[in-house]
Every structure is written in structure tokens, then in C-alpha cells.
Amino acid sequence: MKMNNHLTKLCLAAAAAAAVACAPAPKRAAVAVYLDPEAPIEERVEDALARMTVPEKIAIIHAQSKFSSPGVPRLGIPELWCTDGPHGIRPEVLWDEWEQAGWTNDSCVAYPALTCLAATWNPAMAALYGKSIGEEARYREKDVLLGPGVNIYRTPLNGRNFEYMGEDPYLASRMVVPYVQEVQKNGVAACVKHFALNNEETHRHTIDVDVDDRALYEIYLPAFKAAVEEGGTWTVMGSYNLYRGEYGCHNDRLLNRILKGDWAFDGAVVSDWGGVHDTDQAIRNGLDLEFGTWTDGLTMGATNAYDNYYMAKPYLRKIENGEVGTEELDDKVRRVLRLTFRTAMNQDKPFGALCSEEHYAAARRIGEEGIVLLRNEGGVLPFDLGGMKRILVVGENAVKMMTVGGGSSSLKVQRETSPLDGIRARVGDRAEVVWARGYVGDVGGEYNGVKSGQDLRDDRSAGALIAEAVEEARKADAVVFVGGLNKSDHQDCEGVDRFSLGLPYGQDAVIEALAAVNPRLVVALVSGNAVSMPWVDEVPAIVQAWYLGSEAGNALAAVLFGDANPSGKLPFTFPVRIEDNGAHATDPVFPHDGKTCYKDGIFVGYRWTEKEGIEPLFPFGHGLSYTTFAYGPVEADRASTDERGTVNVSVEVTNTGDRAGAEVVQLYIADKESSLPRPVKELKGFEKVWLEAGQSKVVTFPVGVEALRYYDDTKGEWVAEKGVFEALVGASSADIKGSAVFELK
Known part of the structure; x- marks a missing residue:
């Protein structure tokens, strides 16, 4: 557990005295410049570097636990602690495991997924998001927030799209900059990820991407470039996939030539957990901080194997044997020290805040602005309670917790308002709100030891569930179907991709049955991806509700009842069929295992549909208002x-x-x-x-x-x-x- 800010300052002062007293006589002045927060940061870096031994330099560039690196205890240089984002601060895990540490004070506010943030088309909301999540990271004494993600939405089947900012490089660029800037005002580094071309999940550890330079520079790099050159991000995370035969976490062209060369990035490149594969390449090809190797939660390998990482003892042996010099090592250490002085040793950091009402208000406001009104025929929305006595809410997603699951962005929240509870709270006693299951999807609710506490088991047949929903719909003044995807495998989930564009769990049949008996039907889709809608002409009102985090139900209810006028716009194209998407039209094989070539080139999203003259289901930038x-x-x-x-x-x-x-x-x-x-x-x-x-x-x-x-x-x-x-x-x-x-x- 990290020290709080006051204890850190006291310990650093003591360490400074010890460092000067115990260190070998330096060739330069004995004053510990690196401990002086008033000194220029580059002088501090060089001073600390000159005092470090080679083993200390090796130690500082790799992990000591699942989420921390060791610092230099002899010199009073503290540990660096990372935490997963980008939608909230991950709960504490055990030292060498993904499972929970069992703390009772590590709950957080869950903010809307980044697809929702992008759908606000409002950089002010990105700034509010970065400020709020940065304050929570600071309060929890985290130094590096592993987010945001800005990989391009190339295919709607990518399981991790919900963590990214859509299909357009300009939109993503404008939204990522204020997020990064506001996070880092808290003395917490943003870690922009996953650099680069992380556009599939199923075979993410083996897929080798080949893309022409026009597409690379015009489509896939601009958001990263903006985060570096305009946002000033202090860290960048490499990707799991390969690019032209080299892994993203040690890729000479991406990291050395483009990131550190062309863009003059002065921060640290952090590996994704388990993303490092070779000592020589890690030394030469731009990696600075290695995490997760052999303890990546996939193959486990050995416990507490940190000294055996590729950039640990194997690197040290190569130096001792004269196989490599220390020029690359010193560059890595400089970058890690620079990161440390900006974060863990930054004495000007604010105190931060956790689970404040201001943070819940921010989550709700971002959610309200990001919700997209896709269709509203006949003015079904907003609902007028004056003429209603009975409202039916249908669907598992109306009650299922969505903050648990989905991979590394899974959270342990202080509270989460479901769509059903949000609607009931808004309606109060002015009308009866009834819920019908409609379909059974994922009845689980656990990830890395965080449990939702919900029991969603239901043994009734699909026919019985539909019949119940239809019977209730006949008696209702209005029906709200809350469906879409969830964060289980092959939905919106890290590590695996979707199987198809269609809705899972037989939801199409439920929607069609409801549309046949009640003309005041609203379909609210919870997802981070586009879905097909064979029933689109039968449903008068459709809302894209995203994953809205802790305030999900309140944000959705505010839009449904007109307290908030919807203003969100789609950050990606909704195709009618999967074949209407450029990635799938040019290459029907998905997901890829081995080499893949981006044959769609620069024609991603609306660029493809417009080139081909294809009418989308809903176009990029679409969104209605009241x-x-x-x-x-x-x-x-x-x-x-x-x-x-x-x-x-x-x-x-x-x-x-x-x-x-x-x-x-x-x-x-x-x-x-x-x-x-x-x-x-x-x-x-x-x-x-x-x-x-x-x-x-x-x-x-x-x-x-x-x-x-x-x-x-x-x-x-x-x-x-x-x-x-x-x-x-x-x-x-x-x-x-x-x-x-x-x-x-």
C-alpha cells in the first residue's frame, strides 16, 4: 500500500539525508538535486541518474508487483503505482494476482464508457471526465492511469470498441487532448493506449497487422499524435498485436522512429501486461517499463517472477557480459525518472476526491450528453407523465449491473443505478412502473472477485418470457425495452470479439412482438458497438444508451422524460449488414489469426460507405433532438x-x-x-x-x-x-x- 502525500514528503526528506550520507562520494556536488522539487526537472533526472547503480537502473524499468514498479529505495525515489481505467479506478488486487485484495475503501465512481464520451462531441465533457477520474486516481494514490484508449473503430465486431473513441481520427483527436490534460493536472499520468492498430481482440497476441502508410498516418495515428503533441501525455502503452512483424510493445518504427523521433515524446512507453516477448527487441525498440510478463493472468508462468522479466536479469546479464551497453538503459531510466518526478514525487499535487457527489454529477452529465436519440417517429419521446398510468420496462439490461465485467475496465462501484431504478425514481408515484424479463442473457456478475450480488437466473423458456412481456405491453401506456449487448464474452469484452452484428439472446423476436401490440415502444440499446436492427421500421423511438456507469439509470431516465434534451451524435457508423463495413467487405475472414492486411486502407467507417454509395442504418454524426x-x-x-x-x-x-x-x-x-x-x-x-x-x-x-x-x-x-x-x-x-x-x- 502506498504512503499518503504527507508521509511521502516526510519519508523523502529522510531519504534525502540518508542518500547523501550513505552514497559513495559523487563526482558532482553532494546536494541531492533530484529531491529538490524547485529544480528544473531535467537537472533532477540527470542528478538521480548519476547516483544510480546499474542494478538499480535495471530494477526501475520493470514491475515489482502486478501494478507497481520499485523505484530506488536507497535514494528515496518511491514506487510507481498504476491502475486500470479508463472508465473508473480499478479495485486493489493482491500483490501478484488479479484477485481482489479485499479492501473495503476502494470502490469508485464509474464514468460512462469512452464511446459515450465521444458521442457527446464536446471537448468540455472530455475535460470534465479527465478532471473527475484524475481526482479519483489521485485520491487512491495512483501515479499512472491506464487510459484513455483511442484505437480506431474499424469493425463493429471488435470486443474492445467500447473503450475507444469511435471511427474518426479527427473526433478522437479533439476528445483525447482535454481528457489527458485534466487527468495530469492531478499529478497522475495518463497512459494513452494501445499504440497502435489494436483493432481485434480474439487473437490479439498473435495477429500481425500490415497497413499502408496512408491509412497509418491518416486514420490510425492522429489521435495518438494529438495526445502526445497537444495533450502532453506522460505515458503511452504499447499494443499486444504485431505491426509488420514486430510486437507493438517493442516496435522500432512505432516507438523509436514515430513516437520518440517524429513526435519528440519525452515520456515513458509502458508495455501492456504480458506484451513483451524478447529482451533484445525490448532493449533496442523503445520500451521503457515492462509489466505483466509471465504473470499476465493468461498462462501464469511463475509467481513473483519479476526479476526474470525480459528487461530484468536477462538484460543485466547482457550488460555484464558486454553484449550490450548502457546507452539504451540510461534513456529508459531517464524517462522513468521523468515520469516519477511528474507524479509520485510531485509535491504540488492536489488531494483528489473519491466518490464525491460532484463526480456522480459529472458521470450523469456526460451520460446525458452522450445518449443518442436515433429515431423518434410521431414524437413518442419525451414521455409525458400527465397521460400515463402504467409504464412497462422490458429486458435484462434494465436491471443488470454493467460496471462489472468486460475485462480490465471492470470496476467495483460504490453504487450503480439501473435503468429500471432510474425510471422508477423519476416517475415516483405518478404512474406504475412494471418490469418484465423478456429474455435471458448473461446471468453472471463476477470479475476478478468483484461480485455484482445479483441473481439473474430464470429457467422459463424464451416463449414464456415473450408471452409475459406481450401481455404486460397490452396493458401499458408506453413500453421501454432495454436491451443490447453486455460485458460477457463475445459481447463488449476485452480478449474476445463478437460473433456477429446481430443482437444476442433472441432480442429481435422480443422487440418485434412488443412492436406488434404497443405503438408507444422505445428501444434503448446498451452497448459500445453498432448492432443490426431488422425491426427498425417497426419501432417508433430508438435510443443508443451506451454503458453509462454509476448514473446509468438516472441519465437514461432524464432523456426519456425530457429533463435532458438529447444532444449526442454517433461517433461511428451503424451499418445495415456486416458486409457494409469496409473491413469485412474487403476481407470476409474475421477474426484473424496470423497476418492481416487492412485492405480498406483509408476508407474506414463513413469514408467507406460514401465511397461505395452504401446507405447506412444510421450515419456517422447522426443524432436527433426534442x-x-x-x-x-x-x-x-x-x-x-x-x-x-x-x-x-x-x-x-x-x-x-x-x-x-x-x-x-x-x-x-x-x-x-x-x-x-x-x-x-x-x-x-x-x-x-x-x-x-x-x-x-x-x-x-x-x-x-x-x-x-x-x-x-x-x-x-x-x-x-x-x-x-x-x-x-x-x-x-x-x-x-x-x-x-x-x-x-
Whole structure:
């Protein structure tokens, strides 16, 4: 267990005296600069490095327990402690096991999954998220938060998509930066993951990805680049998969040449747990901190095997035998020390907070803003309690805890409000709220020793469950079906991918039966992935509810009853069929074991459907409101520009409805004269505009040369070609309201 902040300062002071008294006479001044928080951080790093022995240097670059590295006790340099995120602070586990340590004070607030955060299309919500989760990590004395994730949503079958920020590199880039910045204001390092191309789970330890450089630079790297160059992230986590024959955790091109070279990353590269495979490659290819090897929870290997890690005794023996020098080692140690001074030895950290009402309010607000109203025919929503006596809620997901399970993001929460409880709390005694099971899915509720405490067993047949739901639906004034996916295997879950695009557990039959007997049916889908909807035309109202965390039920109820006007927009495309997705259209084999080539290239998500002329089920950027918005003409302030200039694209947006609401105004750019194939259009700007009824606002997007470039893999550089461009402004990728043409000279 780590010391609290006050004890840490006292112990560091004592250690400073001991270090000066006991250390061999240094060649430089005896003052322990590394312990001086007022000294420039690079001076502190070099001073500490000069005082360390080679064995101490080796020790500091690998784990000593499941989630910690040892520091340098002789010099008073403390341990580094990591914790899983990115949706909440993981409960404490035993020293060398994944199982629970049995603490009673390690519960947390669960925040909405990152797909929901991305669906807010609001960087202010990303900042609130980072601030809140960073405060919880700080209170729990964590130094590194293992998140956020920004891998691109390439296929809706990826089991880990719910931890990421969607299919578009620009959207993910704008959302990750404030998250990272606000986490790190707490003296806690964000660890952006998984670098890179971690787009499948089933064979994640063996899959070798080959992707052309255009797709790599235009689609899969921008969010990581933004996190490094703009967010200033202090750590980056390597991925399990291989890229062109080298594992992501020690990949020369990704880590040395791109991350540390091109982007000048000065932080530490952390391995994913069990992601290291070779000592020589780990030495040369950019890894700085090794975790999880041989104690990865998969093959176990040996207990307390930390000194046998690839970057432990094997590395030390190579140095002692003269096989390698210490140049690479010193670079790794510098990075780990820099991380330590920014976190564990940062005396200016705030105190943090855990399970505060402010954090619950933040979780609820993010959830409300991220919920997406996909369909609302006939104005079924929002519900008006004035005319209701009986509301039926159907579905296992209406009662099942969703914070337990799904892999490393599983949490132990102080409380979690279910959709059923949230609806009942909102309705109060104004109407009767009845629940019917509808279907049986995953009746479990345990992960690494955290138990939900729910007993969801039900032995009735599917037919009996549907019959009960239908009978109740006939008597109800409105029906809310809460279904979707869950966090069990082959749903939304780390380590395994989905089997198909369809809903599991026979939910389609339940929805169709309910639609046949009650015209006021709302389907609320809990998931981090797109699903097929063969019943879409039969259901008047559909809500994408995501995994909303501790305040799930309250956030959903607020949207259903109009307390919150929905303003979320989809961060990825919902295809009608799996074959409408570019990854599956170009390669029907999934999941891959061995080598895979991203044949869809840069045409991911809406870029693919627009190129192929495919109509999606719901397009990227789609989301409805309880009010309406009108767009004025789109105008550009100049007809031409050069590489040094900026074109300002403006549009006036008016709330033409009778209630306040928010619209996400989206800017797409189309290159009309490119010499290489380009998407029909690409997202290059967005702004969430809050408007009272009748209010108008002019939204202006500055368009510089960065928005016009593409990566020319024949030249190995970004290129903006002269010619005609079109700025398209709309409410989604498929709902363009107007455009303006300009020329780049």
C-alpha cells in the first residue's frame, strides 16, 4: 500500500539525508538535486541518474508487483503505482494476482464508457471526465492511469470498441487532448493506449497487422499524435498485436522512429501486461517499463517472477557480459525518472476526491450528453407523465449491473443505478412502473472477485418470457425495452470479439412482438458497438444508451422524460449488414489469426460507405433532438487562399423549436481535384452549440492548410495540393445543410 502525500514528503526528506550520507562520494556536488522539487526537472533526472547503480537502473524499468514498479529505495525515489481505467479506478488486487485484495475503501465512481464520451462531441465533457477520474486516481494514490484508449473503430465486431473513441481520427483527436490534460493536472499520468492498430481482440497476441502508410498516418495515428503533441501525455502503452512483424510493445518504427523521433515524446512507453516477448527487441525498440510478463493472468508462468522479466536479469546479464551497453538503459531510466518526478514525487499535487457527489454529477452529465436519440417517429419521446398510468420496462439490461465485467475496465462501484431504478425514481408515484424479463442473457456478475450480488437466473423458456412481456405491453401506456449487448464474452469484452452484428439472446423476436401490440415502444440499446436492427421500421423511438456507469439509470431516465434534451451524435457508423463495413467487405475472414492486411486502407467507417454509395442504418454524426434546428447559408470569407492563409467558413444556426437544446454543427472538407484517391469528404471541425428556443448563433470554422492535407506515401510526407475544395456543413455525415467552395493556390 502506498504512503499518503504527507508521509511521502516526510519519508523523502529522510531519504534525502540518508542518500547523501550513505552514497559513495559523487563526482558532482553532494546536494541531492533530484529531491529538490524547485529544480528544473531535467537537472533532477540527470542528478538521480548519476547516483544510480546499474542494478538499480535495471530494477526501475520493470514491475515489482502486478501494478507497481520499485523505484530506488536507497535514494528515496518511491514506487510507481498504476491502475486500470479508463472508465473508473480499478479495485486493489493482491500483490501478484488479479484477485481482489479485499479492501473495503476502494470502490469508485464509474464514468460512462469512452464511446459515450465521444458521442457527446464536446471537448468540455472530455475535460470534465479527465478532471473527475484524475481526482479519483489521485485520491487512491495512483501515479499512472491506464487510459484513455483511442484505437480506431474499424469493425463493429471488435470486443474492445467500447473503450475507444469511435471511427474518426479527427473526433478522437479533439476528445483525447482535454481528457489527458485534466487527468495530469492531478499529478497522475495518463497512459494513452494501445499504440497502435489494436483493432481485434480474439487473437490479439498473435495477429500481425500490415497497413499502408496512408491509412497509418491518416486514420490510425492522429489521435495518438494529438495526445502526445497537444495533450502532453506522460505515458503511452504499447499494443499486444504485431505491426509488420514486430510486437507493438517493442516496435522500432512505432516507438523509436514515430513516437520518440517524429513526435519528440519525452515520456515513458509502458508495455501492456504480458506484451513483451524478447529482451533484445525490448532493449533496442523503445520500451521503457515492462509489466505483466509471465504473470499476465493468461498462462501464469511463475509467481513473483519479476526479476526474470525480459528487461530484468536477462538484460543485466547482457550488460555484464558486454553484449550490450548502457546507452539504451540510461534513456529508459531517464524517462522513468521523468515520469516519477511528474507524479509520485510531485509535491504540488492536489488531494483528489473519491466518490464525491460532484463526480456522480459529472458521470450523469456526460451520460446525458452522450445518449443518442436515433429515431423518434410521431414524437413518442419525451414521455409525458400527465397521460400515463402504467409504464412497462422490458429486458435484462434494465436491471443488470454493467460496471462489472468486460475485462480490465471492470470496476467495483460504490453504487450503480439501473435503468429500471432510474425510471422508477423519476416517475415516483405518478404512474406504475412494471418490469418484465423478456429474455435471458448473461446471468453472471463476477470479475476478478468483484461480485455484482445479483441473481439473474430464470429457467422459463424464451416463449414464456415473450408471452409475459406481450401481455404486460397490452396493458401499458408506453413500453421501454432495454436491451443490447453486455460485458460477457463475445459481447463488449476485452480478449474476445463478437460473433456477429446481430443482437444476442433472441432480442429481435422480443422487440418485434412488443412492436406488434404497443405503438408507444422505445428501444434503448446498451452497448459500445453498432448492432443490426431488422425491426427498425417497426419501432417508433430508438435510443443508443451506451454503458453509462454509476448514473446509468438516472441519465437514461432524464432523456426519456425530457429533463435532458438529447444532444449526442454517433461517433461511428451503424451499418445495415456486416458486409457494409469496409473491413469485412474487403476481407470476409474475421477474426484473424496470423497476418492481416487492412485492405480498406483509408476508407474506414463513413469514408467507406460514401465511397461505395452504401446507405447506412444510421450515419456517422447522426443524432436527433426534442427541438429542431435550422441552418442558414454556408459562407466562406474568401474564395481562395494559400498554404499560409485561413478560410473562415461560417453558418448561422437557429433553434426553431419550443425548448432549449444543443446541436453539433459538423464541418467536412472535400478535395475536388486530388491526384490520389481521397474520401468523398472528411470531418475537419465541429462545435456543440447550446441554444434557447428561438435563439441563433453564428458558428465559424477556421480552415487552414492542415485540414486540406493528405499523406502521400510515395513521398513520405503530408501534401496539400492546389485546387478546389468544398466545405460542407451539416448535422451528420449524411445530412449536409450547405456548402462553400474555395481554392488553394
